[in-house]
Amino acid sequence: MIPASIYLPEDLSAFTEALEFFLTKVNADTTVSIAFSGGLDSTVLLHLLSQHELAKPLKKHLYAHYIDHGLQAISLDWKAHCQQICESFQVPFKSSVIEIETRQRQGIESVARKLRYQALSAQLPCTDDVLVTGHHQRDQAETLLLNLVRGAGVAGLSAMPYQKEIVSMRGRFQHIRPLLTVPYEKLVAYAHYFQLHWVEDPSNELLNFKRNVMRHEVLPVLEAHWPNVEKTIARSAQNMSEARLLLDRMANRLLLSHKQSNYFLDLNLFRDLDWLEQKNVIRSWFSKTGSQSLTLKHYEWIRTVLFAKSMSRQNAFSYQLPQGELAFFKDRLYYLPELPKPFTVYLDEFLNTIVRYKVQQGVGGRIPSEYSDITHGYEFMINKELLSKSHLIEVRSLSQADDFNRKKLKVFFQKHSIPVWERRVWPVLALQGELIGVLGCSNCLNSLSEPIVDSNQKVIEEVKIKVPEALIWQLMGLVVSIPKWNA
Template identity: 40%
Template sequence: MRQPDIDLPSRLLEALSPWRTAQTWRIGFSGGLDSTVLLHLLATLAKTRPLPRLAALHVHHGLQAVADGWPAHCQAVCDELGVPLQVIRVSVQLGASLERAARDARYLAFAGVTQLHDVLLTAQHREDQAETLLFRLLRGAGVRGLAAMPAQREVGGGYLVRPLLDVSRAELERYAHKHGLRWIEDPSNADQQFSRNFLRQQTFPGLTERWPQAVTSMVRSAAHLREAQELLDELAEVDLDDALAHSRHVWLGMPSLALDALIDLSPARQRNALRHWLAPLTRLPDSDHWAGWDDLRDAAHDARPKWRLAEGELHRADEHLWWLSGSWLRQPLADIAWNCPSRPLELPDNGELLVVGEAPAGPLQVRYRQGGEVLHLPDRGHRDLKRLLNESGVPWFVRGRLPLLYRGEELLAVANLPGLDGGALGDWHLHWQPPSSDQGLS
């Protein structure tokens, strides 16, 4: 059996070999044992190997008085190793889980500083991976959750990489003692009110006493589940291929799926495809909340169903599923005077409006549909707007925020709809750029 602590530097370099062309390696540096060893390893290797530029990042949560001294400790370590340090102070939004709130704040800070082609390195090790698997198993996670922490994933403009997942905490401790490293002991790590601390201090000692290879076996299981999730993702891509075909309303710029491409799949494949599609958009629902998908899918043809999720809503209209979030969930401000139609008009909570071509004479005003509107078309006479929208197949959730251009009480144009957008009245068109529905959660 190999001596793992002896070849730790070469194992680290092997794990990081795909990332050697990055511009910068940023090390998430808490000052604890794990990140101290990672930082020391990289700083030492950089003296003899051509590595990307190193930079350390310390996130200060401000949750404990003792933590106020940690940035100074981290600065001293970085000065000794010749690695620049950036300290980011974050505000933790307290909720049901302090652990999760602190983690969310930390990774939001990581995403904010990780630039294009940068790699952010964090020091989670083998025991962390096993704890993650067991913790998620106890919470009833599915295959994606039980795959535990991936070795790499996208963050900000670059990638987050965990190069020590195959290294045990004991190996890190041996390295630290061998090189005389100093690190911070977080007093909150002794508090068993936190679930991971309870698992670490109460559960794992008993497991490893009875089954010495428990941690290694659990990490192996997580790898098997990760492979299974990759196969499920591939299946989802196949199932979504037809469903991602654009509708006739591509100008909405919204994530959407063709419903008929999904309903012929088995319920399990429907959920798998939707999980894959929703993952970059919102936190996924637990098993109890997937009934919302059944209700949305099975609603009557003329119904207006929606499924509320953590970061938005899934609507069904025009035989498509539409993802709405952000400004799309807020009622836009109506009755806006447009005094300079030669320039784009910013619509509060509703994107941007402009006239392409020579704008009609004013004074002009932008309104939204209230009901009963009539549009005069030169070749068709006065037409009820509701019927015109039905003919155009505009999804129902768009109709109340589709910009209408008025001159006095005369409705001149409806944005973006060919034949209704002003072209019939002159050499101009009313163009609307809707608000983005992209939350950027990937």
């Protein structure tokens, strides 16, 4: 293996420029995970980041991650090849197996992509770590053309961003494509110059995949007439990306002028805008909320609901998406990855969940002290001794068997425009199975029990414990996706 130096041959200088720019996006303590398939592009990227002298500061926090999709009979051979390459480059190697339920060709690419990124992100240890992939200029051109023939808008024609933040259950991390501006033929030249070895995926030749049709049949025709077509198409993607950025800025100004929830968009606040501006606000909001893009038929449905002359009795509409659903309640547009389900969490588990969440968000390993001084929340009468036995106190879904004032609770739900799917699992606090509070509604109980007594039947002094309502709201957001109504 020929080691890389700071000065590559002139025809490979694009790699030095790409590496220098990438190094401005990370620091010496950033963990960098390379999605390593053993193919040409990821092999070149792994070599560049592990062997180039400029990349030495990254080496101690760099590792390669191979994903076995289970779609190829020789995947174990590829894994062995990848592990051998990593050993020769002195880069730690990890591997994961994902199972793709559908075997239909239609949609299998998107399913595999989603599962692949889930597996890759699951191994990133900390927030703000970086996942890198070997996408290059030809990939960018193919993506734009594929989105173009699908009738994509500005977002789709922006193709792949150089850098994107991805939110997972473990936190936030950055996905960066360091080689996105490098032409494919330069990757081939780099691999030959450094005598690299890579595997070829036979599925890349199958024309029942749309990307392969674009690569093997469409782009060659375009290149025959416009030799630099990949570069110019990639430049168009960059221009569209800048246009999208401007549209996002316009939408964000409008969204910031009206406080919004991550769970819903209150479109009543934007009724003075024309449809194009409303559509841009919806697109920008949904891009931060959903893991998919809205299509023309989705926007047409939203517009139909907005301008419907007669509303349903409950003022509610829903539209099923490939992942989750869109739902209207009142003038709010919701995106529901899944409907909230009934739950039960004991207080000790609940507090531990919040503490773990706070640690992941970098707040620290204990409950922040400001929660002990909440004055705008509701209060419960809880026995001081039993409070220490938090395993007896549970946060759970409302049950029809609970003793609560149905009329007052209905008024509470209506006042705060709480949608029907949240009402079915609304959180309550119970002590030893007995209802002692309804989240957000301090007067929804019919009555409180007699003072709790200890085992010796001696009345223990009752104390008012200010329940950390903000913590409970956070738990609801994490466990059952119930937001605070004024968000």
